[in-house]
Amino acid sequence: MPTISPNKPYRVGRSRTGLGLFATKPIKKGDKIIRYFGPLLDSKKKDEDAIENKYLFELTNRWTIDGSIRENIARYINHSCRPNAESDVRPRKRKVFIRAIKNIEPGDEINYDYGTDYFKAYLKPIGCKCDSCERKRKKRRAEARAERQRLKEKAERKEKRKAEKLAKERAKARTKVKAKSNGVKANGKALNGKHLNGHGPTKPAGKKTASSKRASARALYA
Ligand SMILES: [Zn+2]
Numbered sequence: 001m002p003t004i005s006p007n008k009p010y011r012v013g014r015s016r017t018g019l020g021l022f023a024t025k026p027i028k029k030g031d032k033i034i035r036y037f038g039p040l041l042d043s044k045k046k047d048e049d050a051i052e053n054k055y056l057f058e059l060t061n062r063w064t065i066d067g068s069i070r071e072n073i074a075r076y077i078n079h080s081c082r083p084n085a086e087s088d089v090r091p092r093k094r095k096v097f098i099r100a101i102k103n104i105e106p107g108d109e110i111n112y113d114y115g116t117d118y119f120k121a122y123l124k125p126i127g128c129k130c131d132s133c134e135r136k137r138k139k140r141r142a143e144a145r146a147e148r149q150r151l152k153e154k155a156e157r158k159e160k161r162k163a164e165k166l167a168k169e170r171a172k173a174r175t176k177v178k179a180k181s182n183g184v185k186a187n188g189k190a191l192n193g194k195h196l197n198g199h200g201p202t203k204p205a206g207k208k209t210a211s212s213k214r215a216s217a218r219a220l221y222a
Contacts, residue, residue: 002073010034010110012076017129020109021076027104033085036074036096038067054122060091074098079123080111082132087112 001012001019009025010033027033036057041048041064055067055075067075077085077098084102089095098112111130119128127133 002070002076004073008034010073012073015078015109016134017078019076020078020111021073023104023106023108023110025106027100027110029100029103031100032088033098033100033110034074034077036065036067036072036087036098038065038069038072040064040094041066057087057096059089059094059096063091063094065094065096077110077112078130079114079118079128080130080132081113081128082130083111083113084108085110085112 004011009023009027010021011024012019013022014020015022021034038055038057040059041051041056043049043062043064051066053066053068055072057065057067059065084100084104085098086101088097088099090097098110100110104110109131114123127137
């Protein structure tokens with residue numbers, strides 16, 4: 001890792017995608033953090049125009065900074081779709097500074113938006129790994145999980161209702177069969193003659209309730 005003066009408010013450290021630049025001191029919104037620098041490439045010169053790497057910073061149609069040199073610590077700054085810094089481009093001076101657009105706390109990773117061209121060329125094909133995109137991905141995954149769970153529970157409830165309905169129908173069918181067989185038994189008992197003499201053991205005449213008396217009376221006059 002590159003050595004950086006302890007006076008600087010940043011250090012190079014491990015980030016999700018490899019290395020990144022992290023604040024070591026509070027950085028105020030609007031503060032210049034670091035300069036993005038390197039040899040200037042002139043697009044009018046064929047050999048310079050042919051140079052390709054991930055650290056090219058286009059200043060104007062003609063001039064591009066080649067930031068791939070080791071001394072350019074700013075090249076460690078990763079892209080973010082919701083950054084805490086921005087590139088402050090001074091085309092006339094052919095200079096680029098990275099400037100805080102939020103208050104940055106020690107330990108925070110410093111990020112800026114690399115711009116649409118870079119995003120399309122390098123990040124979109126592999127999927128942007130910035131915090132914001134990771135959070136979005138996580139949220140989408142959680143939502144998909146919740147949806148799968150919801151559908152599973154719905155299917156389970158449906159299965160349960162089906163099973164309960166089936167059990168009810170079976171129970172109903174069983175009681176019908178029982179009632180039928182009970183009927184046969186009752187007839188069998190009746191046929192043994194015990195109840196035919198009028199004073200069976202179950203309902204002695206003296207213990208009849210008033211309502212049943214009335215009922216028998218009604219039956220008599222019907
Ligand atoms: Zn992103």
